[in-house]
Structure formats: C-alpha cells, structure tokens
Amino acid sequence: MNSVATLRQYILQQPLHRAIQFRLSVTAQMARDDWQQTFKSQFRQEKQWNLDPLAWLKTPLAALDPLFHGSWLLVLAGSFLGAATMSVALAYRGNAPVNLWLLLGLFAILPLLLSLVAAVSVLGNANSSNLAAKCFRLLHHRLLKENSLLSNLPVVTGWAKWQLMYFSVAFQISAMVTFILVALVWNLTFAWSSTLITDPVTMQQLFNGFGALWMVLLPDLTIEAVKASRYPLTQPISNSEIAWFWWQYAMFAMLCFGLLPRLILLVGCRWRLKYLLERDLKEASDLARLDVFWQGLKNNANPAVEDEVAVSALDWKLPEKQNQTVIGWQIPGDSKVNVQASLGFADWQSDIAWLNQNAAGFSRDIFIAVSLQQTPLAELADIIEHIRGLQPNLRVRIWLLKPAVKMDVESALQSWALFAEQHQIPLANRKNE
Amino acid sequence: MTTVPRFAVVGHPNKGKSSIVATLTHQDSIDISRLSGTTKEAQTFSFQVDGETVYELVDTPGFQRPRQALQWLLERGADASQRQQAVREFIQQHQGNAARYLDEVELLGPIIKGAGIIYVVDGSLPYSPEYEAEMEILRWTGQPRMALINPIASEQFVDEWRQALGQFFSVVRVFNPMTANHEKQLTTLSAFAELKDEWRPAITIGLELMRMHFAKQRLQAAQIITSQLTEMIGHQSALPLDERVGLELTKKLLRENYQRHLAASEQKMRKQLAELFAHHSLTWQSQDLLLDYPELFDQGHWYFFGLTKQRLLTLAASVGFVTGAAIDASVGAASFMSGAVAGTLLSGAATLFASQNPERIKVRGLPVGGKQVTAGPIKNLQLLYVLLGRAVHYSSCLLRQTHANRNELMLQDNQMDGLLTNLEKGKQVRLTLLLQKSRKELSENQRHELTDLIAGMLTAIDATENVASSG
Numbered sequence: 001m002n003s004v005a006t007l008r009q010y011i012l013q014q015p016l017h018r019a020i021q022f023r024l025s026v027t028a029q030m031a032r033d034d035w036q037q038t039f040k041s042q043f044r045q046e047k048q049w050n051l052d053p054l055a056w057l058k059t060p061l062a063a064l065d066p067l068f069h070g071s072w073l074l075v076l077a078g079s080f081l082g083a084a085t086m087s088v089a090l091a092y093r094g095n096a097p098v099n100l101w102l103l104l105g106l107f108a109i110l111p112l113l114l115s116l117v118a119a120v121s122v123l124g125n126a127n128s129s130n131l132a133a134k135c136f137r138l139l140h141h142r143l144l145k146e147n148s149l150l151s152n153l154p155v156v157t158g159w160a161k162w163q164l165m166y167f168s169v170a171f172q173i174s175a176m177v178t179f180i181l182v183a184l185v186w187n188l189t190f191a192w193s194s195t196l197i198t199d200p201v202t203m204q205q206l207f208n209g210f211g212a213l214w215m216v217l218l219p220d221l222t223i224e225a226v227k228a229s230r231y232p233l234t235q236p237i238s239n240s241e242i243a244w245f246w247w248q249y250a251m252f253a254m255l256c257f258g259l260l261p262r263l264i265l266l267v268g269c270r271w272r273l274k275y276l277l278e279r280d281l282k283e284a285s286d287l288a289r290l291d292v293f294w295q296g297l298k299n300n301a302n303p304a305v306e307d308e309v310a311v312s313a314l315d316w317k318l319p320e321k322q323n324q325t326v327i328g329w330q331i332p333g334d335s336k337v338n339v340q341a342s343l344g345f346a347d348w349q350s351d352i353a354w355l356n357q358n359a360a361g362f363s364r365d366i367f368i369a370v371s372l373q374q375t376p377l378a379e380l381a382d383i384i385e386h387i388r389g390l391q392p393n394l395r396v397r398i399w400l401l402k403p404a405v406k407m408d409v410e411s412a413l414q415s416w417a418l419f420a421e422q423h424q425i426p427l428a429n430r431k432n433e
Numbered sequence: 434m435t436t437v438p439r440f441a442v443v444g445h446p447n448k449g450k451s452s453i454v455a456t457l458t459h460q461d462s463i464d465i466s467r468l469s470g471t472t473k474e475a476q477t478f479s480f481q482v483d484g485e486t487v488y489e490l491v492d493t494p495g496f497q498r499p500r501q502a503l504q505w506l507l508e509r510g511a512d513a514s515q516r517q518q519a520v521r522e523f524i525q526q527h528q529g530n531a532a533r534y535l536d537e538v539e540l541l542g543p544i545i546k547g548a549g550i551i552y553v554v555d556g557s558l559p560y561s562p563e564y565e566a567e568m569e570i571l572r573w574t575g576q577p578r579m580a581l582i583n584p585i586a587s588e589q590f591v592d593e594w595r596q597a598l599g600q601f602f603s604v605v606r607v608f609n610p611m612t613a614n615h616e617k618q619l620t621t622l623s624a625f626a627e628l629k630d631e632w633r634p635a636i637t638i639g640l641e642l643m644r645m646h647f648a649k650q651r652l653q654a655a656q657i658i659t660s661q662l663t664e665m666i667g668h669q670s671a672l673p674l675d676e677r678v679g680l681e682l683t684k685k686l687l688r689e690n691y692q693r694h695l696a697a698s699e700q701k702m703r704k705q706l707a708e709l710f711a712h713h714s715l716t717w718q719s720q721d722l723l724l725d726y727p728e729l730f731d732q733g734h735w736y737f738f739g740l741t742k743q744r745l746l747t748l749a750a751s752v753g754f755v756t757g758a759a760i761d762a763s764v765g766a767a768s769f770m771s772g773a774v775a776g777t778l779l780s781g782a783a784t785l786f787a788s789q790n791p792e793r794i795k796v797r798g799l800p801v802g803g804k805q806v807t808a809g810p811i812k813n814l815q816l817l818y819v820l821l822g823r824a825v826h827y828s829s830c831l832l833r834q835t836h837a838n839r840n841e842l843m844l845q846d847n848q849m850d851g852l853l854t855n856l857e858k859g860k861q862v863r864l865t866l867l868l869q870k871s872r873k874e875l876s877e878n879q880r881h882e883l884t885d886l887i888a889g890m891l892t893a894i895d896a897t898e899n900v901a902s903s904g
Binding site for chain 2: 005008036151153154282283284285288289291292293330332344345347348349351373375376377378379382405406407408410411412414415418419
C-alpha cells in the first residue's frame, strides 16, 4: 500500500476534529521551504526506509488548538442563550398567559426558517461561501496567522458550519428543557390573540394545519378550547386539560420544527464535511506533491553510485607495426580495420577454441581493437584473461576505434576507462600509455 | 481481483533501461548513469495512481556474459520443454555475491518469477549478431516479451533493428524515454496488453486510471498556479516617501522590493509544480521578470500608523463618541448626549489637526505618518498576462519533460502566442475579468473558475503536443 494512501486513510479514520487538524497540519508542514529536508532527515534518523508516514504527523497543528478546543464554548453559549430566551418568552405575570404565537414563532417557526436557510448553505456549493471565506480571512489576518486555514477553505468552512449546527441544537435542547422545567414549577396558562383573525373556527383550522404532523398523537382540538384560550381571557382557564393540551402542542412544535431539522442538519453537515475532506484528500495538490515525493524517497533508498572517470583525449589511429597482434572484438566483417579475427560474434566455445589454437603465434604486444560504440562487457575481460592465461608474458591492451555513428563519445570513453580500471586492462590509445 | 503487470526491463548494458523505467514510472529519483554497467542489482519501481499500483517495472543490470550463459544453458536444455527449467537451474546455481553470472542472475530472476520482458536496444547503433545470445536466452525463459528500440542519439538504424527484433519478439516499438509524452507512454502501455491475456484487464483499467491521473495532475497544477498567481497579483509593497531620498530613488528601491517578492512567489510556484510532476531535482533557466510598468506605482498614498486618512478620522471619531457616551451614561443621561457629540467632534478635530503634517510626529526618531509610494496590486493587463503566460509555459514544459531527462529546463519566457488561441472567446473574456478581479479578492467560486480555465489551457497544450508528436 502506498504510504500517502495510508496517510489519507489514517486521516479519515480519525474523529473529524482531529482529522481536520491533521489535514491542516500537512498543509502547514508543506508550506515550509525545507519540508523535503525535514522529511528526509527524520527518516534517515529513524533508519527505516519503509516508513510510517504518520511519524511525520505525530502531533496535529498546535496553532489551531484554541480554535478546535474552543468549539465546546459554542455549545455552552447555545445552551445559555436557549435557556435565557425561553425564560423570557415564558415570563409570567400573574394572570397574563403565555402567548402561544410568540412561543411557536420563536422556537418552532423561526428555527424552521433558519434551518431551511442553513440547509441551502450546507448542501449548496461548498466553494461559494464568500461570507465564511471572509470570516476566515479576517481570523487569519488578525489572530491565527495560519495559512493552512485559507489553503483549505472549503473544508474549514464545512467544519465551521458543522460547529454552528451544534450551537443551534444546544440552543433548541436547552430551550425545551427550560420549558419543561418552568412548566414543572409554574402553572402556565397559554393563550392566543389576533387582530385579524377573530373567528375561532379559522384559528382552530390554523392550529390543526400547523400541527398536522403531531395532531394524531394529541386529543382533538375543540372549538371550545380555542374559544377558551383566546386572549384576553374572559375568565381564568380552570380546565387543566386545555393547558396540558397546549403544553404538549408547543413541545411537539419545538421538537418537530425546531429540534429535528437541526439534528438532521447536524448529521448532514457531518456527512458533507466528511465528503469535502475525502474530496480534498484525493484532489489537493499538496498531497499529490507529497505522494510523488514519497515514492521517490522509497525508490531512492538504495541508490547506485556514479563514479567520475575522466578521459581527456585519445589517438584513434591504430599503430601499424610488424611485431604486434591485433584481435578484433565485435568488429564487423566489412570493417576496414585489419584484424586477425573478430571475436564476440560466434558462440563462446568457438572464440575459446580459436584462441587456444592461435595463442602460440601471438606477438608480445596484443591489441584488442574495439569500436567505441560497443559497450564494455565482462565477456571481453574474460577473453583477455584467457589470453593472459595461455601466454602470461604477453602485453594485452585495448585499442578503441573511432565510432562510425553519431553518439555520446564522452560518456562512452568514460565507460571504457572505468572498465579498463576495473579489470586492470590498459587503454592503449590513451596518450600517456 | 486483477494481477498487477510486472515487467523486467533488460538488455545490453547502457542502452537506456533505467531511462525507460524512469519515464514510464514518472520518477526522477531513479539513478541514470552515463557510464556502462553501473546498475548492479535489480530494483522494482511502480507506477501508482491514488495508491494503486498500475504496473511495476524492474530495472536490471545489462547482460555481461550472454554467450557463456547461453553455452551453459545449451549444455542442459536439450529440447524446448526443458528450456525454462534450465534457466531456473542457471539462476539457482549461480546465485551469491561472488558469482560469475551475477548480472545475468539479477536480470533473469524477476523474469523467471513471472515478469514480462521488455528488451531494450539502441536504435542509433547498427544491429549486430552479438545481441542474438541475449535474445536467445530471453526466448528460453518462455515469458511474454516485447522490444523497445530506444533511439539514444539518432533513429539511423531503427528499421534495421525492427527487422531483426521481429524474429525474436511479438511486439516491437520505438520509444525514446527522453521525449515520450503522455500519449506515447499510454500507447506503449497498451502494447503491454498484447503480450499476455492475463494482463489485459489490469492494463485496460490502468490506461483509464493513467488518463484520469494526468487530467487530475493538470487540475492540481492549475490550483497551484491560481493560488500563487492571485497572491502575486494582489500583493502590495510600500515605502515611505522621504524628501531627502527623492521620488525616483524611492520608486527604484520599491521596484526592486516588489520584483524580489514576485520572483520569490514565482520561484515558490515553480518549485511546487516541479514537486507535483515529480521533478525534484529539476533546475531551470529563465529570463528575469521585468516590471517596466509606470502604473505599478501610486505615489499619493497617505498613511498614519498604517491607516489611510479616512479610516483614521473615522476611528478617532468613534473613540471620541464612545468616551463621550460613557460620560453621558455616568450622569444618567442628564447631559442629553452632549458628551457623545462633543467627544466625536473633539477627537475628530484633534486627529485632523495632527494629521496635517504627520511627518513631524515621530516615535523613537521614526515618523509615524506621511506620504508613501506603493506598488501593486497589479492593474496592468499586459503584466497580468505575462505572469500567467510564464506560469502556464513553465507547466507545459513540465508536462513535456520526461523523468529520464535530467537536463536543465530552458524556459523561453513570455511565450504568449497560442496561449489564448485554444480558449473560446467567452472564456478569454472571463479569464481577463478574473485576472483583473484577483487584484482585490476572488471568491472561492471565482478561484475555481480561474483554476478550471487554466487547467483547460494546460489540457489544450498537452493535446496539441500529443497531436504534434504523433504527426
């Protein structure tokens, strides 16, 4: 398994808060000019080339700790605000009842509208949140100075929306708990009032329509109950069944229109954030850069060493003397070079047989003529060793012939020089030989 | 589950085996030596997309004693049914560090374990019979095999090689690892599928994955360009205008500062792009970015503690208002808000007076206000396109640069010709608008749009390259 793939998996397996911190940590680490050196040196120290990618990310980005650890404050603030708002809404002064429309408006209708707006924002294009982008830019300029926030804006914005959902859920739950507590210790009276709708039948239809989702669970709302709950009350409501009904009605309204949509949005935000994170981990250019660097690092664990061998200049013309033997190595038959035989083409046994047969007649100086375009092979060294074995007193040297084709002459010369050095065979056409 | 195709890249020493492996696996960390016989051990490299291995290539040492090895094999494998077993025995018998056939064992090992064969020859050198022993040994392994003709210095003998190799290999292709673009690499990979039916599904999926990978890489490159480009366009440098130094000298210093910043940003972008395309050791040469644009500077900019005059007055008046209002509150609003009004007026007037000649006000000898010369954000359309052109040109060079090519990249800067011709008129207008908007701030949507436009330009360049090379 590829290491960056492991890193991606690891990040995704973390709790979301931590996953985002790790993700931002990658960006922050890679924003440094020396990230490759840090990366390499860490692994060299640990002397393990099959690396654990997570070692690089032992600690998530500490600079963002206040931001992440402070997120519970949102929950606290939501709870406080929910309780306070509900307390104000239920403020009870003697005979004055609780206005049902105010209660439903604040804790059911308004939250529902806000949830719908939030749903559009959450499910809409993650990249179009200009307000969130501006907020994070402000945060970046004034407080955190952490570039990774801006580099991963869609993910960070998704995270912020998710946190805001916690705030809303805390607000709603806290408001509902406060409602239950107040109802537990106070004898609440609920009433409705309207300037435009004076007909109790219309109001009954309105309440039935608004509460269609939960009315099946409650007793029928009678016209008498609606009339009796109209403000100003003609007489104090003595029927506790009516108060009990309205209390349940309000609770269901807050639950169905206030809390449930928010809970769904909370789950939706989490799902969306996970999707954004997955997409980001798959597509982001910094992780792609890390990926290719990682592969290179692993592959370069056992690099070959390049020997620098310099060859200055050669005499290309083979000396023509009487007392010398010239044997060709892989010299084509149509070559103009005058050689006794060209070895390297036929099978190995034939070459050996020819040498055994003719070694006795070799001159003291033997040149193995080979074109520079040929690649030096151990087999040539074996041939020379065989000659030396047959006639130990002979001087065997290699004579390089000028290549007949266009090629990288300098590299070929260096290769032959290296070969000569490794096998202790002199290159005869070097000027100092 | 599909089998990951694995190929051993074999051949004579120094015929470009490592170069081919580097190009086909997109890794510039593979050591490519100019000297013959430096690869001593077989090393496996993989081409991966999103952590999934598409194929593996084994870089091997070259044959050093092919005729002797063949001689050994001939003595053991009399008929065709025994040949593969003979090769296996050859490996078993000659394993060990001091072994005579170390190179042959290293290169035949992966093949006998199931790797396909990619035999590499140099198309710039003539064919000669010394290669036949190598090809014969490879035939003995019984593994699927193809030949790649690498025209290292020229294509002079490619046809000659094609004829000779055709007798030993079912598939023969010309492949230059120094110039092979993405399309050529895909074509070569698709030839692998012809070797063995078992590999066909994996290679078909691999081809698709590679296409997606290349497209994603272009998009990621565009992301990097957008990010750096918008930073460069929106950047602002400022220097206080000192009478003693003079306007011209201040502008010169500021131009140098500004140019340094743009050069550093451009360098950062190029480094990130090189990392993305796995060119970690790449070096390049390019002309310096010239900033000979008079409208780059704004010399009338007034500042005080880093604030403009308007902002300073607003801030001071607000502070006066709050202070006055606090006094009003402390007397139980008996002052009828006169404190707030007076505070606002007093604070505003005092600030206005102080800011008439801000150079006089000094903190530790340094003036806290005065006039300054600013450079940026970039308004000049030509300069915007020069920056974009340099970024796109560099990326297109990276797209062309194979991982075997370790030469310095020579950038022909300001090559804007054809940069926009691949874009439709509507997109050209959008691109111009987005570049101009980058002076202030782009929304995330606009950034994405700009990224897509740049990615589109890179795709068009890549496609043009592919057409040109196939033509």
